[in-house]
Every structure is written in structure tokens, then in C-alpha cells.
Amino acid sequence: MPIPKKSKELDAKTIRVRMYRIGFGDCFLVSFPLSQSKKGDDTHAHVLIDCGVHPSGRIGTMEAVVDNIAEVTDRKLSIVIASHAHADHISGFDTCAAKFAQFDVGEVWLPWTWNLKDKEAAKLQKKHTALAAALSQHLAAAPTSKAKSAIENLTGNAHAVALLNDGLGMSGKAKYLTAGDDLEKTPIPNLSARILGPPRSVEFLGKMDPPASQHYLRLAEGGVTEPPIQPFQKRWLANREAEEMAAIVLKSEEEKELETTLGSSVEDLAFSLDNAKNNESVVALFAFRGQYLLFPGDAQYGNWTWWLDHESPEEILPRVTFFKVSHHGSVNATPKRVVEGMSAGKFAAMVSTQSSPWSSIPRVPLMEALDEKTKQRIVRSDWLEIDGAPKPSPETAPAKPQKLPKGFQQGRLWFDYLIPC
Amino acid sequence: MMCQVPYENLRPGPAGKYLAVIDYDTSNKVYYWPVDLDHPAILLGSGLDPSESDPQFHQQMVYAIASQTIDRFEQALGRKIRWSFNRWSSRDEADGVLRIYPHAMQEANAYYSRELRALVFGYFPASEMDPGDNLPGQTVFTCLSHDIIAHETTHALVDSQRDFFTEPTSADAPAFHEAFADLVALFQHFSFKEALLEMIKRTGGKIYRSSVEAEAAQSPDGPAISAELTTDNPMVGLAKQFGDAMGMRKALRSALGTPPNSRDLDHVTEPHVRGSILVAAVFDAFFSAYVRRTSDLMRIARSARLALDTADDLHPDLANRLAGIAAATAEHFLNICIRALDYCPPVDILFGDFLRAMITADSDLIPDDEHGYRAALIEAFRRRGIVPEWVTSYSEESLLWNSPEQDGLDSVPLCTGLQFEAFQSGTRKDRREQMQKNAVLLHEFATRHADALRLSSSEKIHARTFHEVHRVGPDGQLTFNVVAEFMQQREIPRFPHLRHGPKFTFRGGTTVILGPDGGLRYAVRKPVAADSESAVKRLARQREYHDYLEANLSFAPYVEDIQTGSQGMNFNMVHRGY
Numbered sequence: 001m002p003i004p005k006k007s008k009e010l011d012a013k014t015i016r017v018r019m020y021r022i023g024f025g026d027c028f029l030v031s032f033p034l035s036q037s038k039k040g041d042d043t044h045a046h047v048l049i050d051c052g053v054h055p056s057g058r059i060g061t062m063e064a065v066v067d068n069i070a071e072v073t074d075r076k077l078s079i080v081i082a083s084h085a086h087a088d089h090i091s092g093f094d095t096c097a098a099k100f101a102q103f104d105v106g107e108v109w110l111p112w113t114w115n116l117k118d119k120e121a122a123k124l125q126k127k128h129t130a131l132a133a134a135l136s137q138h139l140a141a142a143p144t145s146k147a148k149s150a151i152e153n154l155t156g157n158a159h160a161v162a163l164l165n166d167g168l169g170m171s172g173k174a175k176y177l178t179a180g181d182d183l184e185k186t187p188i189p190n191l192s193a194r195i196l197g198p199p200r201s202v203e204f205l206g207k208m209d210p211p212a213s214q215h216y217l218r219l220a221e222g223g224v225t226e227p228p229i230q231p232f233q234k235r236w237l238a239n240r241e242a243e244e245m246a247a248i249v250l251k252s253e254e255e256k257e258l259e260t261t262l263g264s265s266v267e268d269l270a271f272s273l274d275n276a277k278n279n280e281s282v283v284a285l286f287a288f289r290g291q292y293l294l295f296p297g298d299a300q301y302g303n304w305t306w307w308l309d310h311e312s313p314e315e316i317l318p319r320v321t322f323f324k325v326s327h328h329g330s331v332n333a334t335p336k337r338v339v340e341g342m343s344a345g346k347f348a349a350m351v352s353t354q355s356s357p358w359s360s361i362p363r364v365p366l367m368e369a370l371d372e373k374t375k376q377r378i379v380r381s382d383w384l385e386i387d388g389a390p391k392p393s394p395e396t397a398p399a400k401p402q403k404l405p406k407g408f409q410q411g412r413l414w415f416d417y418l419i420p421c
Numbered sequence: 422m423m424c425q426v427p428y429e430n431l432r433p434g435p436a437g438k439y440l441a442v443i444d445y446d447t448s449n450k451v452y453y454w455p456v457d458l459d460h461p462a463i464l465l466g467s468g469l470d471p472s473e474s475d476p477q478f479h480q481q482m483v484y485a486i487a488s489q490t491i492d493r494f495e496q497a498l499g500r501k502i503r504w505s506f507n508r509w510s511s512r513d514e515a516d517g518v519l520r521i522y523p524h525a526m527q528e529a530n531a532y533y534s535r536e537l538r539a540l541v542f543g544y545f546p547a548s549e550m551d552p553g554d555n556l557p558g559q560t561v562f563t564c565l566s567h568d569i570i571a572h573e574t575t576h577a578l579v580d581s582q583r584d585f586f587t588e589p590t591s592a593d594a595p596a597f598h599e600a601f602a603d604l605v606a607l608f609q610h611f612s613f614k615e616a617l618l619e620m621i622k623r624t625g626g627k628i629y630r631s632s633v634e635a636e637a638a639q640s641p642d643g644p645a646i647s648a649e650l651t652t653d654n655p656m657v658g659l660a661k662q663f664g665d666a667m668g669m670r671k672a673l674r675s676a677l678g679t680p681p682n683s684r685d686l687d688h689v690t691e692p693h694v695r696g697s698i699l700v701a702a703v704f705d706a707f708f709s710a711y712v713r714r715t716s717d718l719m720r721i722a723r724s725a726r727l728a729l730d731t732a733d734d735l736h737p738d739l740a741n742r743l744a745g746i747a748a749a750t751a752e753h754f755l756n757i758c759i760r761a762l763d764y765c766p767p768v769d770i771l772f773g774d775f776l777r778a779m780i781t782a783d784s785d786l787i788p789d790d791e792h793g794y795r796a797a798l799i800e801a802f803r804r805r806g807i808v809p810e811w812v813t814s815y816s817e818e819s820l821l822w823n824s825p826e827q828d829g830l831d832s833v834p835l836c837t838g839l840q841f842e843a844f845q846s847g848t849r850k851d852r853r854e855q856m857q858k859n860a861v862l863l864h865e866f867a868t869r870h871a872d873a874l875r876l877s878s879s880e881k882i883h884a885r886t887f888h889e890v891h892r893v894g895p896d897g898q899l900t901f902n903v904v905a906e907f908m909q910q911r912e913i914p915r916f917p918h919l920r921h922g923p924k925f926t927f928r929g930g931t932t933v934i935l936g937p938d939g940g941l942r943y944a945v946r947k948p949v950a951a952d953s954e955s956a957v958k959r960l961a962r963q964r965e966y967h968d969y970l971e972a973n974l975s976f977a978p979y980v981e982d983i984q985t986g987s988q989g990m991n992f993n994m995v996h997r998g999y
Contacts, residue, residue: 146979147979149979150979228448228449228527229448229527229544229546229560230449231446231476231524231544231560231562232453232474232475232476233474236453236454236475236476236477237451237452237453237454238444238451238452238453238454238455240452244433244455244457245452245455247432247433247434247436248433248434248436248443248444248452248455249452250443250445255445255447257537258445258447258522258525258537258539259447259450261534261536261537262447262525262526262528262541271979300972300978301972301973302973327978330978330979331971331972331978332971332972332973332978333978335972336968358978358979360978360979361978361979363978364922365916365919365922368918368919
């Protein structure tokens with residue numbers, strides 16, 4: 001697929017969605033045309049949605065991506081959205097903090113769960129942070145595993161979170177969002193947004209609370225491993241060698257099996273916490289001159305179900321003209337109802353993904369379903385060839401086409417989707 | 422409270438025929454000294470006295486409650502049970518015991534694990550912020566909760582009878598396991614005479630109320646002393662200490678659940694919550710039957726102008742009679758539930774199937790529904806929107822499993838020559854031989870009558886379990902039946918449009934009830950044949966449930982093929998939802 005010499009220029013009648021190939025992560029820049037721009041003024045206003053890469057999914061493009069954002073936007077971002085506190089969505093705000101400090105930022109949109117003035121949110125964050133620290137410590141010495149990769153994504157984000165909470169510089173202002181918020185006015189004229197997640201229901205909060213075993217909670221406080229409770233006085237401790245213990249003491253492999261089986265909760269917990277973080281995602285539905293753009297962050301099932309049950313998905317979904325595929329195309333991040341609810345051939349989709357660190361992502365049946373539903377108007381970030389970056393695995397879908405679908409164009413580090421409006 | 426347990430010779434642990442308590446603590450990597458219940462000093466005192474700080478009392482408690490639960494099952498089923506992991510094993514019986522680890526790990530959890538052949542119980546510090554009746558940070562032992570022990574033991578017992586019920590075939594299957602375990606734990610509350618009598622007195626006989634009136638009338642400006650507080654009714658609450666310790670301020674679950682409605686079933690999927698709908702249905706029926714059975718006593722009492730509204734005034738004789746009826750009714754209902762297991766399909770249990778199994782099992786034994794138990798069950802299930810499949814009405818006749826005549830068979834399929842004497846008196850070798858002979862006979866029978874039993878002739882038929890069932894009805898008449906399970910399976914693409922994508926095992930089969938002459942009485946079936954309407958419906962439901970499970974498993978995005986179909990339910994994970 002040759003790179004066109006010159007990309008189509010932006011005009012006053014085009015929305016451009018730019019998906020960067022950033023590694024395993026998300027970075028989307030959406031540019032909305034301004035209607036009454038005079039010569040020399042900006043023609044477009046920009047929204048940056050996430051900028052991060054997973055520590056085990058880096059491909060070395062982050063700096064170049066941020067430079068491109070600076071160039072394209074003239075360092076003016078009307079809105080920055082940080083969907084949730086995972087490295088693969090926000091690490092760039094930390095590693096490129098110096099670059100971002102030079103930006104003029106309007107509003108920073110964050111999930112309500114980051115608002116430390118909110119009691120419920122503060123409680124949740126305290127618990128999540130402690131758990132993540134404990135799990136990270138526990139897995140530090142362990143070999144690389146699926147669970148370990150999930151935990152890597154959770155830790156080391158404190159600086160990025162603090163910067164974003166602070167509005168990303170002098171001018172920006174943090175705005176905390178909850179499902180149900182209806183933002184009729186935004187810093188961009190004619191742009192409105194409906195917030196569909198994260199919800200605030202008790203049921204949702206219950207799911208956000210990973211069932212931590214006491215062992216890990218205890219381990220968490222202060223990050224120091226405390227010895228387990230000793231439930232009984234010393235005199236009850238049996239001597240394994242004693243005669244009456246002969247029939248009771250397990251074989252050493254049985255003891256080991258028991259310990260591993262009962263201890264498997266580390267992995268469960270790592271995944272539960274990962275899941276809870278993804279479900280904190282800000283889900284934004286943008287409306288601009290009759291176009292509807294749905295950005296669900298990494299929302300997984302628990303986040304989606306709230307608005308599918310409480311809002312009116314039968315009105316929203318058929319109107320969607322652009323869909324950012326949630327959670328890099330993983331299995332439980334795009335409910336069947338959502339794919340079925342959108343109008344066949346009426347929308348285009350982008351998925352920022354790659355097969356490393358998890359080869360199960362993106363999920364083939366989901367990709368196939370979206371390919372069919374969009375009438376092949378779906379583009380994956382890992383179709384862009386970058387030295388040293390993982391290529392899509394051969395059996396994955398959809399395969400890279402000879403020619404990009406209509407409305408898409410390719411750049412050095414990005415794919416653009418142009419929406420006439 | 423005294424707990425009576427069938428006598429057997431015990432080794433230190435305690436370890437007996439079915440159970441072996443092994444007090445290994447994986448968090449501390451230590452063993453605690455085992456109790457020797459046959460030690461004269463302990464025998465003389467009828468066991469150790471209750472003490473939280475004595476692990477040997479814990480060992481005794483967990484052993485006693487688990488044994489009592491097993492005994493209830495054996496009495497109701499009329500036969501000895503064999504753990505599912507031991508069913509086909511040729512090992513010694515000592516190897517076939519269920520292990521109990523009363524202090525397995527430091528975690529607010531307890532569960533049955535088929536892989537570990539064990540019940541594991543955790544211990545944990547109570548919530549610092551909101552410990553309920555516990556002290557903040559006090560160590561709470563799950564192995565000291567009657568309800569938790571009975572619940573986990575019941576998981577193992579249900580698994581011993583129907584090991585494919587752990588297959589995640591629909592939202593009903595895991596919920597059924599949880600509901601059944603809760604039902605057994607709750608009905609056992611009514612066998613504790615002192616506690617029951619106390620509650621009868623305090624509720625004025627209305628033991629179905631979810632809260633209990635204060636012992637003293639409240640002062641006008643609110644309660645000042647403990648006796649003025651209304652409390653939750655312990656008869657209908659499960660595992661109160663555990664719930665309190667987790668900061669829930671109430672029992673873990675309640676027998677009464679939410680007011681009946683026919684909508685919850687459509688959207689509630691979490692196994693415990695969904696299970697509580699089934700529990701509430703059975704308890705609705707139980708309490709309605711209790712009210713009906715005691716209405717004459719209440720009328721007599723009223724006509725004698727005994728005030729029934731204030732607790733203090735319930736006449737002790739009346740309280741005794743009410744307690745007697747409550748205990749007997751609870752025992753009947755528990756028997757109905759346990760016996761119904763024999764009449765359940767071998768796999769893919771739905772709540773509606775369980776209703777049909779209860780109705781059929783009970784009417785087989787007690788043709789005349791004198792106390793209105795079956796009518797009460799039907800009404801309670803109907804009110805909760807539990808609709809059995811392929812049934813035209815909620816009448817008792819249409820809820821009975823189909824007889825061969827109803828299925829339009831010209832003649833009743835016969836299976837003759839089955840022998841069971843060896844299981845009573847024979848040697849192990851005799852039993853093994855007899856078992857093999859029976860298996861051959863049953864397999865021939867099933868192959869010959871595959872159509873009538875709705876078994877697919879293109880798939881292999883496995884005769885999985887079979888046993889004879891003797892029961893004595895209330896009128897002293899002995900009934901004799903043979904119950905056998907036949908299983909079949911097909912490998913099916915997980916996604917209908919991906920022929921070469923991941924596959925899962927689609928199981929089905931038929932539970933067969935034969936009369937004393939070997940004639941087919943009922944065939945309770947879950948077909949697998951591709952041309953069966955029922956199989957098509959089941960398959961769609963199963964795929965849909967797998968979608969749901971995948972969507973809800975937090976690890977799902979990161980693993981290649983989630984074999985939700987072939988890998989059974991993990992009680993450890995289910996219970997993490999408390």
C-alpha cells in the first residue's frame with residue numbers, strides 16, 4: 001500500500017479523525033471545522049482522546065506522535081480526554097510532559113472516579129492503588145504472564161493522573177464526567193457531547209470493587225508484606241513428625257497443589273482490577289452537524305450495560321457514523337447488542353491494536369462482525385508498517401486490503417478518516 | 422446447641438468413612454493438632470465445648486455439620502452416596518473421602534473444589550469500619566458457620582448426584598447449585614428445636630416474618646436498651662456473622678428474597694442472586710403450607726381469646742405444637758427437594774425442570790397431596806415467572822414428567838434383568854461384576870429404545886449412573902424404582918458462522934425412571950440431535966450464556982480460547998461474589 005504523496009487537505013466541511021500507531025495503546029486526534037474562520041485564524045478545533053502506550057507494547061513512536069499533534073494543532077487543544085487510568089491510554093502525558101506543557105489546553109475531561117473531592121471516588125482510588133501496588137510487588141519477581149502485563153498497565157500512572165487532574169498546564173481545567181451528563185455546550189462551537197459512561201450506580205460500583213482476599217489487602221497497606229494472622233496460640237501448632245500426625249500430614253506435592261490452587265487468586269485479582277479500571281472509561285458520544293462519533297475508551301461489559309439499559313440505545317446506535325472500537329478489539333469490550341444496534345454500512349470504525357503483549361487481542365470473531373457491519377470500512381492501526389513493530393498475525397481479521405476503504409487515508413504514523421459534514 | 426451425628430469409628434482429624442478433616446493452613450504453612458473424638462475424655466463430655474480459640478472445636482464442628490448434612494441426603498435418597506470424584510475409581514474407600522480444610526487460607530471465602538476433592542474454609546479479620554456484631558478486626562472463621570458448612574457440603578452432595586450440573590449451560594445451572602445449597606442450609610435451621618421454639622414464641626407463630634419484634638415494647642422516644650430493638654429473623658437469614666464481618670450489616674442472604682415478581686428472572690444472572698429466586702419460591706411454598714397446616718390451631722387459640730399478636734402471650738403448649746409442625750413441614754420440604762434430584766435431567770437443569778422433578782417425585786411417593794405441598798409449590802413458582810418448558814399449564818397433571826403413553830408410545834419400553842443384591846451384601850468383586858452387567862443391560866435398552874428416550878442414534882450413548890431407589894411412603898407402602906442417566910455429546914462450533922473456529926462440547930442425555938417391572942415410567946430428556954427442536958433451542962441458549970460469561974470474565978480479553986463450555990464451573994470464582 002503506497003503512501004499517497006499528499007494527504008487530502010482539511011477543509012471547512014470535513015471532520016478528521018486521526019488514529020496514531022502508538023503501539024499497544026490509544027491516541028486519537030479529532031479535528032472539527034470552525035464555521036466562521038477568517039484568514040489566518042484556525043480553521044479547525046481539536047480534541048485529543050488519550051495518549052498512551054502499554055509498557056510491554058511500545059514501538060518507539062510516542063515522541064513523534066506528540067510532535068505531530070503539536071504541528072497539526074498549532075499546540076492548541078480545545079478538549080483533552082483521558083478515558084481511564086491505564087498506561088496504554090495516558091502514559092504519554094507523563095513521558096512527554098515537557099512537550100504537553102507548551103500546549104494551550106481548554107478543558108480536560110476525566111472520569112468522575114478521578115475526582116478526589118468525591119468521597120466515593122476517593123475511597124475507590126485508595127483501594128485500587130493499594131491493590132495495584134500489592135499485586136505489582138507480588139508479581140515483580142514472577143515471570144512474564146498475561147496477568148503481569150495487566151498489572152504493568154495499572155501502575156506507574158500517578159504522575160500522568162496528577163498532571164491531568166491539574167488540567168495539564170496553566171490554562172486547562174479538569175472536568176469530571178458521569179454517565180448521563182449532557183454537554184450541550186463545549187469549548188468547540190456546534191459540538192455537543194453525551195456522556196454514556198462511567199456510571200455511578202450502586203451495582204456498577206459493586207463491580208468496581210474487586211473481591212480482594214484479606215491476604216492482598218493486608219499486603220497492600222504501606223506496601224510492606226505483613227505476616228498473615230496467626231489464628232491460634234502456639235500450643236496448637238502440630239509437630240509434623242509426631243506419630244499421631246502420620247495419617248494426616250499431606251504429601252509435599254499435595255501441599256503444593258493446595259497452595260497453588262488456593263493462591264490462584266492473585267491472577268484473578270489482577271484481572272478483576274484491570275477490568276474495573278477499563279470500566280472507569282469515559283464514554284463520549286460527540287454530535288457535530290448531524291454526525292455522531294462514539295468514543296468508548298476501553299469500556300468493557302459492566303460499563304456498557306449501564307447505558308444500554310438506562311439510556312436509549314435504540315435511538316443512539318443506529319445514528320453512529322464513527323465508532324472507535326473499545327479496548328483494542330478485545331472479546332468483552334464491544335457487546336453483541338452494540339454491533340447489532342448500529343446501522344449496517346452507515347458507519348466506519350477504527351481499532352488501535354496490535355497482537356503484543358496479548359495475542360488474544362484483537363478478537364477475530366468481533367473483528368469479522370465489525371468488518372461485515374461496516375461494509376469493510378474498518379481500519380486497524382497495526383496495518384501501518386513501522387520498523388520493529390509487531391505485524392498483524394497471519395490468521396487475524398480483517399486482513400490488510402490492497403486499497404484503503406473509502407474516506408480513509410494513510411500518513412507516516414497515522415490513518416485518517418475524513419467525514420464530510 | 423447439640424448436634425447429633427450418626428455414629429462411626431473415627432480416626433484423629435476427625436476422619437471417617439466420608440470425610441477427613443485435615444487442618445493444614447496454607448497461609449501460615451502449619452498444621453494444627455487434630456482432635457481425637459474417640460478419646461474417652463471427649464466422648465464422655467459429648468464432644469468439645471464451643472470455643473473460638475480452640476482449633477479442635479472447629480474441626481469437630483465442621484465434621485459434625487458436614488456429617489449431618491450427608492446423613493440428611495442419605496435418608497431422603499434412601500441410599501449411600503459416593504462422591505463424584507470417586508464414582509468410577511477402583512481405589513480404596515479411604516482414598517474416596519472428601520477432605521475438609523477448616524483453616525485452609527486467610528481469605529473471606531469458602532468453597533467446594535472437585536479438583537482438590539475438598540471443602541476449603543477461610544478465616545479473615547472482620548471489617549475495621551463496619552464489623553456488625555463482630556469486634557473490628559476480630560478473626561472470623563467461616564468453618565464456624567453452620568450455614569456455610571451445610572452450603573459447601575451440599576455443593577459436594579449435589580455434585581455426587583449430578584456432576585454435569587456444574588456445566589455452564591444457562592444462567593439457571595450455576596444458580597441452581599447455589600439455590601440448592603442455600604435451601605439445605607436454611608431448612609436445617611428448622612431442625613434446631615430450641616432455636617425454633619424461641620422464634621415461634623417471639624414471632625407469635627409467624628416464623629415467616631423477616632424481622633422479629635423487639636422483646637420489650639419501645640419507649641416513645643425510640644429504643645433505649647437492646648431488648649427494644651427489632652432484629653432480623655435468624656430462621657430465614659443465612660450466614661449472619663459472615664455478612665456482618667464483611668460490612669454488609671445483614672445476613673449474607675435471606676430465604677425470602679425480594680417480593681415475588683415475574684420480571685427478575687429475565688435479567689438477574691449472578692448465580693447467588695438468581696438462585697435466591699428459586700430459594701424464595703420454595704420457601705414461599707413451605708411457609709404457605711405451614712400457615713395452612715397451623716390454621717386450625719390458630720383458630721382454636723383465637724376462639725379461646727388468646728392474644729396472638731404479642732409474643733409473650735403465646736401459650737407454651739401452642740408454641741410446642743407450632744414448632745412441631747414447622748419442623749415436620751421443613752423436613753418434608755427438604756425431602757421433596759433432595760428426592761427431586763433423582764428426577765432431574767442429567768445436564769442443563771432449568772428452574773422449571775426442578776419444579777417438574779419435585780412434583781413428579783413427590784406424587785410418585787405420596788399420590789394424595791393432603792397438605793397441599795405441591796399446590797403451594799406450583800403457585801409459588803408461577804408467581805415468580807418460573808415457566809417450565811414444553812408445558813401447557815401450571816396444573817399438577819401437566820407438570821408431571823411425560824409418561825410413555827403421553828409420548829404416544831404404543832408399548833412401554835422394558836429393561837429387564839437388572840440386579841442390585843450385590844450392592845447390599847456382596848463383596849467388592851461382586852459389586853463390580855454386577856455393575857458391569859447392569860451397565861450392559863442398560864446400554865442395550867437405551868440403544869434399542871433410543872427414539873422413545875429421545876436419544877440420538879448417531880451419537881454414542883453412555884450409561885453414566887444407575888441405582889435402585891427404595892422409599893417408604895407415609896402410608897407404609899414401599900416403592901421401588903430404578904433411576905439411570907444416559908449421556909450423549911457433540912462437538913459444536915462456538916460461533917455458528919466459524920466452522921473452523923473454536924469448538925465446545927454440547928452435552929445432553931436422558932434420565933430414565935423404571936418401575937419395579939423394568940417398564941419405563943418417565944424419560945427426562947435433554948436431546949442433542951441436530952434435528953430436535955429442543956436441542957436447537959438448548960444450543961442457542963448455551964451459546965448465548967457463553968457470550969454472557971465471556972463478557973463478564975475479567976480475564977477473557979487476555980486468553981486465547983475461553984473454553985467456557987467444556988470447563989466446569991469454578992466454585993472458587995463463583996463464591997468470590999459472596
